[in-house]
Amino acid sequence: MDATVRYLVGKYNPGGNRIGWLMMASILVEAWDLYSIAFVLVYIRQLYHPDPLILGLAAAGTQGGALIGAMLGGWLSDKLGRRVMFLATMVMFIIFALLQGVVPNIGWLVVVRFILGLPLGSDISNGYTYIMESMPKGAREVMGNRWQFMFAVGQVLTLAVIAIFMVVNLPPEWIWRVTLALGAVPALIILVLRHDLPETAVWLIRHGRFREAREVVASMYGDRLDMLPEADVTVPKPQLMNFLTDLRKDPIRWRATLFGYIACFCQGSEFSTFAFYLPTLFVSLGVSTVLGTNLVTMGLYVIAAISGWVGPLLTPRIGHRGISIWGFGIVLVSLLVAAWAIWTGHKVLLPFVAGAMLWGHYWDASNCMTIPTLVARPQYRGTASGFAYMFVKLPSFLAIFLFPSLFTAIGQAGATLFVAIFPLVGLLSAIFILPEVYGYESD
Numbered sequence: 001m002d003a004t005v006r007y008l009v010g011k012y013n014p015g016g017n018r019i020g021w022l023m024m025a026s027i028l029v030e031a032w033d034l035y036s037i038a039f040v041l042v043y044i045r046q047l048y049h050p051d052p053l054i055l056g057l058a059a060a061g062t063q064g065g066a067l068i069g070a071m072l073g074g075w076l077s078d079k080l081g082r083r084v085m086f087l088a089t090m091v092m093f094i095i096f097a098l099l100q101g102v103v104p105n106i107g108w109l110v111v112v113r114f115i116l117g118l119p120l121g122s123d124i125s126n127g128y129t130y131i132m133e134s135m136p137k138g139a140r141e142v143m144g145n146r147w148q149f150m151f152a153v154g155q156v157l158t159l160a161v162i163a164i165f166m167v168v169n170l171p172p173e174w175i176w177r178v179t180l181a182l183g184a185v186p187a188l189i190i191l192v193l194r195h196d197l198p199e200t201a202v203w204l205i206r207h208g209r210f211r212e213a214r215e216v217v218a219s220m221y222g223d224r225l226d227m228l229p230e231a232d233v234t235v236p237k238p239q240l241m242n243f244l245t246d247l248r249k250d251p252i253r254w255r256a257t258l259f260g261y262i263a264c265f266c267q268g269s270e271f272s273t274f275a276f277y278l279p280t281l282f283v284s285l286g287v288s289t290v291l292g293t294n295l296v297t298m299g300l301y302v303i304a305a306i307s308g309w310v311g312p313l314l315t316p317r318i319g320h321r322g323i324s325i326w327g328f329g330i331v332l333v334s335l336l337v338a339a340w341a342i343w344t345g346h347k348v349l350l351p352f353v354a355g356a357m358l359w360g361h362y363w364d365a366s367n368c369m370t371i372p373t374l375v376a377r378p379q380y381r382g383t384a385s386g387f388a389y390m391f392v393k394l395p396s397f398l399a400i401f402l403f404p405s406l407f408t409a410i411g412q413a414g415a416t417l418f419v420a421i422f423p424l425v426g427l428l429s430a431i432f433i434l435p436e437v438y439g440y441e442s443d
Contacts, residue, residue: 004205004228015220016135019197020143023086023127024150025190029093030120031154032183033062037113039162039294040176047172050106057110063397065117066124067390073122074386077129078379079237081207083199085126085382089119090191094184101181121393125385128373132381133202134220137439142312144370145323148362149308152301159298166291201225202378208235243380243387252435253375257384259434260372263324264391266426267365270331272399273419274357303355307362319438320367324430330360331423339416364426368392375440 013019037059045055077085096116103109124147132140161182165175198220204213210228217225247254315323334357341349369388376384406415 004225013134013136013220014222016139017143019134020131020140022190022194022197023130024143024146025186025193026086026090026123026127027147027150028154028157029183029187029190030066030124031151032158032186033097033116033120033180035155036158036162036179036183037062039159040179043172043176044106044109047176048106054106054110058106058113060397061110061113062117062120063393065114066121067117067393067397069118069121070125070386070389070393071121071383072118072386074125074129074382074384074389076122077126077382077386081199082126082130082133082203082382083197085122086130086194086197087191089123089126090187090194092119093123093187094191097184097187098181100183101177121386121389124369125382125389128369128385129382130200132373133200133378137441138316141320141367141370141374141438142315144373145312145315145366146308147369148366149305149312152305152308152362155301156298156305159294159301163291163294163298166294206235206378208233243383246377246380252437252440253377255433255435256375256437256440257372257388259324259429260368260388261391262429262433263328263364263368263371263426264388265395266328266422266429267361267368268392268395269399269422270335270357270419270426271361271365272396273415274354274361300354300358304358304362307359308366311363311366315367315438319436320371321430321434321436323363323367324434325427327360327362327364327366328423328427328430331357331364332420332427334360335416335420335423339413339420342416343413360423364423364430371434371437375437 041055041059044050044058050058073085073089093116096112096119099112100109100116103112128144131143134140135143158179162175162179165179170178198216199212201213201216201220204210204216205228210232211230214225214228214230217223247257311323311327318326334353338350338353338357341347341353369385369392372388373381373385406418410418
C-alpha cells in the first residue's frame with residue numbers, strides 16, 4: 001500500500017487543480033460567516049440591546065463550534081471517508097445558515113451559530129486532506145497555501161454586499177438577517193459542484209478497498225494501477241490515540257507539525273486582535289460612518305487578497321520556511337512601528353502599517369494548515385488537519401472575550417506591543433523549528 005500511495009502522490013492528476021479550487025472555495029463560506037457577523041452586530045445591538053456577553057457569544061459562536069468541528073470532522077474523515085464528510089458538512093451549513101435569518105431572538109442566534117461552526121471547522125480540515133491526496137507534490141502545497149487568498153476574497157465580497165444593502169437603505173432588521181442567511185448561497189453552489197467528486201484513491205487504498213481505488217484512479221488519472229491487488233482486504237481502522245505517537249517517530253514530521261500548531265496559534269492571535277486596531281485607524285483617517293468604515297476595510301482586504309495570491313506563487317522559490325520567516329517578520333516590524341506611531345502620536349502612519357501587517361499576515365498564515373496536513377501519514381491526515389485547525393480557532397475564540405479588557409487596561413500602544421509577541425514567537429519557530437518540507441512525501 002505504501003508504494004502505491006507514493007506512486008499516486010507523484011503522479012499528475014488532470015482534474016487535481018479543479019478539485020483543489022473546489023476545496024478552497026469552501027473558505028468563501030467561512031469568510032462570509034465569520035466577517036459578516038462583525039458588520040451586522042451594530043444592527044443587532046441597536047435593535048435588541050442584548051447583554052454584552054450574549055452579543056459576544058453571537059459573534060464568537062461559530063469559532064467555538066469550529067473548534068469542536070475541526071477535531072471531530074478530521075477524525076471522522078479518517079474513519080468514514082473524505083467524500084462523505086465534505087457532502088455532509090455543506091448540507092449542514094446550508095440548513096443552519098438559513099436558520100440564522102429566521103431566528104426569533106438573540107439567544108437562538110447564539111445556539112444556531114455555535115452549531116453552524118461544527119461544519120465550518122470540519123470542512124476546512126477535510127478539504128485540506130482532499131487536496132493533499134488529489135494533487136501531486138509541489139502543486140498541492142501551492143494550492144493549500146491559497147486559503148488566505150480565498151479568505152480575503154470572501155471578506156471583500158461580504159463587505160461589498162453589505163455596502164450595497166446600506167446604499168439602497170435596506171431596513172436594519174433585513175440587513176442582518178439577509179446577510180447572515182446569504183451564506184447558504186455559496187455553500188449550495190459548492191455542494192452542487194462537489195457532488196460528483198469521488199472518494200480519494202489514497203483513502204480507499206488505506207482502507208483496503210482496492211477495487212474502488214482502481215476505478216477512481218482509472219477515471220481520474222487514466223491509470224489501471226496494476227500494482228494494486230484486485231481483491232479488497234480488511235485493514236484495521238486508525239486509532240485517534242496513535243496519531244501523536246506516530247508523529248514522534250519521524251523527527252521531520254514532528255518538527256513540521258509542531259511548527260504548524262505554533263504558527264496556527266500565532267497567526268490566529270495576531271489577526272483576531274488586529275480588529276481592535278481598526279477603530280484607531282478609522283479615526284486617524286477621519287472615518288465616522290458605518291459605510292465609510294466598511295469601504296476602508298474593504299480596501300485593506302484588497303491588499304490582503306493580493307498578498308494571499310502572491311505568497312503561494314513564491315512558495316516553490318523560497319519554500320515554506322521562507323514564506324513563514326518573511327511573513328512573521330513583516331508583521332513583527334509592522335506592529336512595532338504601529339506601537340511607536342500610537343505612542344508618539346504619528347497616527348498618519350497607521351494606514352500604511354495596517355496594510356503592511358495584513359500583507360505579512362497573509363503570508364505567515366498561508367502554510368500553517370498546509371504543513372501539518374502535508375507531512376501527516378495518510379491514515380491520520382484528516383486528524384492532523386483537524387488538530388491544526390483547532391489551533392487557529394482557539395485564539396480566535398479567546399481574543400473576542402479577553403483582548404478587549406487588555407486593550408482597555410494597558411492602552412493602544414501597550415496592547416500593540418503585547419500582540420507583537422505572537423509574530424515574534426512565530427518567527428523564531430520558523431527559524432529554529434521548521435525544517436523545509438516543500439515537496440515532502442509522506443509514507
